[in-house]
Amino acid sequence: MTLSGIRTMARQEFRVRLRTGRWRTALMVWTSVIGLFSLLLWSALQWLGVTSSIGVTMFSTLMLFVLSLALLVMPATSAQSVNGDRERGTLASVQVTRLTAADIAIGKFAAAWGTGLVALALTTPFAGWAVLEGGVGWLRALAVLAVVALLIGVVCAVSLAASAVFPRTTTSALAAYLAVFALSFGTLIAFLLASALTAETVQRTYGERTVETRVPQTHRVWGWLAPNPYVILADAVPSAIPAGPAGYVLGFEAGRASQYAVVGPVIDPMEWIRNGVRGLRVPPADDYGAYGEYTPYGDAVAIDPRTGEAEDGGPVWPYGLAFNVALGAGALWITVRRLRTPMEEPPGGTRIA
Amino acid sequence: MPERPPAIVARGIQRAFGRVQALRGVDLTVPYGEVTALVGPNGAGKTTLLLILATLLMHDDGGVSVAGHDPVEDPGAVRAKIGWMPDSFGVYDQLTTDEYLTFFADAYRLPAAAAARRIAELLELVHLTEYRHQPVHVLSRGQKQRLGVARSLVHEPEILLLDEPASGLDPRSRVELRDLLRGLAADGAAVLVSSHILAELSEMADRVVFVADGVTAGEHRLDELTPATHRWRIQARDPDDLAEALSAFGVTATEAGGGHEVELDGDDAAADLLADLVTDGVRVTAFTPLGRTLEDAYLDLTDDRR
Ligand SMILES: Nc1ncnc2c1ncn2[C@@H]1O[C@H](COP(=O)(O)OP(=O)(O)OP(=O)(O)O)[C@@H](O)[C@H]1O
Ligand SMILES: [Mg+2]
Numbered sequence: 001m002t003l004s005g006i007r008t009m010a011r012q013e014f015r016v017r018l019r020t021g022r023w024r025t026a027l028m029v030w031t032s033v034i035g036l037f038s039l040l041l042w043s044a045l046q047w048l049g050v051t052s053s054i055g056v057t058m059f060s061t062l063m064l065f066v067l068s069l070a071l072l073v074m075p076a077t078s079a080q081s082v083n084g085d086r087e088r089g090t091l092a093s094v095q096v097t098r099l100t101a102a103d104i105a106i107g108k109f110a111a112a113w114g115t116g117l118v119a120l121a122l123t124t125p126f127a128g129w130a131v132l133e134g135g136v137g138w139l140r141a142l143a144v145l146a147v148v149a150l151l152i153g154v155v156c157a158v159s160l161a162a163s164a165v166f167p168r169t170t171t172s173a174l175a176a177y178l179a180v181f182a183l184s185f186g187t188l189i190a191f192l193l194a195s196a197l198t199a200e201t202v203q204r205t206y207g208e209r210t211v212e213t214r215v216p217q218t219h220r221v222w223g224w225l226a227p228n229p230y231v232i233l234a235d236a237v238p239s240a241i242p243a244g245p246a247g248y249v250l251g252f253e254a255g256r257a258s259q260y261a262v263v264g265p266v267i268d269p270m271e272w273i274r275n276g277v278r279g280l281r282v283p284p285a286d287d288y289g290a291y292g293e294y295t296p297y298g299d300a301v302a303i304d305p306r307t308g309e310a311e312d313g314g315p316v317w318p319y320g321l322a323f324n325v326a327l328g329a330g331a332l333w334i335t336v337r338r339l340r341t342p343m344e345e346p347p348g349g350t351r352i353a
Numbered sequence: 354m355p356e357r358p359p360a361i362v363a364r365g366i367q368r369a370f371g372r373v374q375a376l377r378g379v380d381l382t383v384p385y386g387e388v389t390a391l392v393g394p395n396g397a398g399k400t401t402l403l404l405i406l407a408t409l410l411m412h413d414d415g416g417v418s419v420a421g422h423d424p425v426e427d428p429g430a431v432r433a434k435i436g437w438m439p440d441s442f443g444v445y446d447q448l449t450t451d452e453y454l455t456f457f458a459d460a461y462r463l464p465a466a467a468a469a470r471r472i473a474e475l476l477e478l479v480h481l482t483e484y485r486h487q488p489v490h491v492l493s494r495g496q497k498q499r500l501g502v503a504r505s506l507v508h509e510p511e512i513l514l515l516d517e518p519a520s521g522l523d524p525r526s527r528v529e530l531r532d533l534l535r536g537l538a539a540d541g542a543a544v545l546v547s548s549h550i551l552a553e554l555s556e557m558a559d560r561v562v563f564v565a566d567g568v569t570a571g572e573h574r575l576d577e578l579t580p581a582t583h584r585w586r587i588q589a590r591d592p593d594d595l596a597e598a599l600s601a602f603g604v605t606a607t608e609a610g611g612g613h614e615v616e617l618d619g620d621d622a623a624a625d626l627l628a629d630l631v632t633d634g635v636r637v638t639a640f641t642p643l644g645r646t647l648e649d650a651y652l653d654l655t656d657d658r659r
Contacts, residue, residue, distance in 0.1 A: 008459040012445070019447035089443035093504065096407050096437045097460035098429065342411040342425055346370070352409050353400065353439035353516070 001102035009107020055133030075176035078112035079159040101339035116152035154328040161331035164338035167348035191224035226320035234273035236317035281313025360543030366415035377567040390558035391547040407437040436510035461508035588612035588639040
């Protein structure tokens with residue numbers, strides 16, 4: 001593996017990608033969709049009469065949207081990279097050159113990630129707009145972009161591995177989408193099911209009354225949520241909101257949303273995810289009655305008796321990010337192995353040439 | 354000067370794909386400085402053998418050495434020395450001919466200046482210079498094939514493995530390919546070329562290796578194959594006249610292909626027979642030598658085709 005080998009392969013892939021007219025259209029559509037979303041979001045906030053820190057709301061929502069769109073689009077760009085080349089009959093000719101399997105795999109990965117980063121770069125004007133609306137520090141903005149960039153890389157690596165493992169391009173695309181689905185929704189489903197299994201009977205006193213309830217011990221299974229890209233993004237970036245009473249910041253009780261939206265503090269979807277997930281790490285309090293409080297979360301969150309704030313169970317993102325980086329690295333390793341020649345078996349009944 | 358060891362030595366190579374035993378013991382020697390033809394029926398295992406030699410596929414059993422290296426143990430060393438052209442290959446969309454070759458020059462780690470010079474030279478060689486800035490995918494099949502030849506030569510390999518390089522080429526390009534390969538062999542390269550066009554191979558190759566059903570059925574020098582007797586096909590305005598005259602001269606003839614085929618002891622005997630026939634008043638319209646030695650050997654070999 002050499003740097004020049006990787007560069008040769010990446011340059012080639014990048015050129016082939018950008019040459020096809022389809023790509024220019026795709027990037028244009030991508031930019032328009034994000035532009036339109038920003039505009040609609042801004043208008044909606046204006047219409048609602050949100051006054052406080054509109055930038056925070058915009059930025060947070062926009063970047064979650066960008067992440068969603070990236071998770072949707074990235075598999076399509078790289079899930080046919082290796083087996084597509086095999087089908088077109090261009091891979092074997094490259095494999096007999098002095099480029100090694102690692103050169104080819106990492107070069108392809110770099111080109112795919114690079115394309116994703118170009119797409120991400122195209123969203124910066126809109127992210128910048130949100131930042132200019134105020135309330136979001138540049139550091140936070142950069143952190144968000146960096147985490148999204150990293151997650152895009154992970155999805156690219158996983159998609160590339162799918163294209164190296166499966167002989168047919170349709171199968172590999174499906175596999176890549178399943179992987180993204182598993183990360184975004186599978187983790188949530190697994191967490192919900194797992195936390196149901198942890199439920200224990202607990203006695204609770206609400207003022208005068210003592211009630212027996214089944215309480216899920218989420219602090220034992222929060223790990224299932226850690227690999228979720230939305231959780232990582234929301235949890236990893238520094239909070240935009242100065243600490244305040246939890247019930248207030250998160251005061252989103254049914255029927256009162258609009259009231260809070262207008263007069264209340266900052267609406268920040270990332271903050272909701274972040275607080276929600278960190279709250280899951282806190283063991284449920286034995287006795288709520290002593291503080292006479294009941295949180296909008298129901299049972300999941302305990303209130304710290306000293307500060308009156310939701311207890312913070314500690315960050316989740318380091319685990320999630322570590323998991324995802326390991327996943328990406330593992331995917332690259334599989335890709336390299338699958339590209340190694342001489343091959344023992346041609347993949348799934350295909351011919352090499 | 355001591356004799357250079359052969360470029361390729363393969364002994365008892367076996368390779369199975371699932372339950373299909375594609376190669377069941379192939380022996381092959383390819384010396385430097387000569388063109389070796391690889392001939393055999395469809396499915397004989399020629400492409401599979403070339404894939405193994407080109408470091409793309411592992412063999413199950415047997416021993417291989419290419420350019421003095423084991424393609425499994427040290428594929429990198431082998432790759433630096435070989436040029437491989439598959440029987441069917443794709444080209445990247447949207448790249449120009451020039452960019453396509455430049456990519457491969459980079460992939461073979463040629464310095465940029467040397468690469469540019471080499472590519473100009475190769476484009477000239479395969480007559481694609483005027484298509485230098487054309488996208489690769491608009492080239493015709495034969496032009497693509499010629500581009501493939503150029504690609505396999507980018508790094509000036511000493512060993513060439515070509516899988517049916519002549520398919521899709523027009524007659525002039527075939528002659529040029531033949532001359533090109535002969536020239537490379539004359540310069541000391543080892544050329545192994547598979548093809549089904551036997552007439553052409555017999556003009557191009559020094560040696561021929563027959564592969565049938567996954568085993569080497571024969572390794573010959575081409576001049577060994579040339580038998581003492583040659584065959585001619587004779588046609589005349591009146592075939593009966595011809596048959597009568599031939600039997601009168603005591604020449605055994607077999608009717609075939611709208612004429613009579615005879616076996617004669619070389620060119621002098623042929624010239625004599627023609628003169629005799631004409632003197633005898635047979636109106637001869639064609640007197641064709643049948644350069645079918647390779648084809649004969651091939652047909653003998655594959656008599657029992659499944
Ligand atoms: N990847 C593969 N999977 C399964 N079987 C294969 C594979 N590649 C080749 N074979 C089988 O191996 C045998 C030899 O195939 P190969 O392509 O080497 O023949 P060939 O001599 O090149 O034929 P042709 O003259 O038609 O090009 C055939 O029976 C073929 O079906
Ligand atoms: Mg073949």
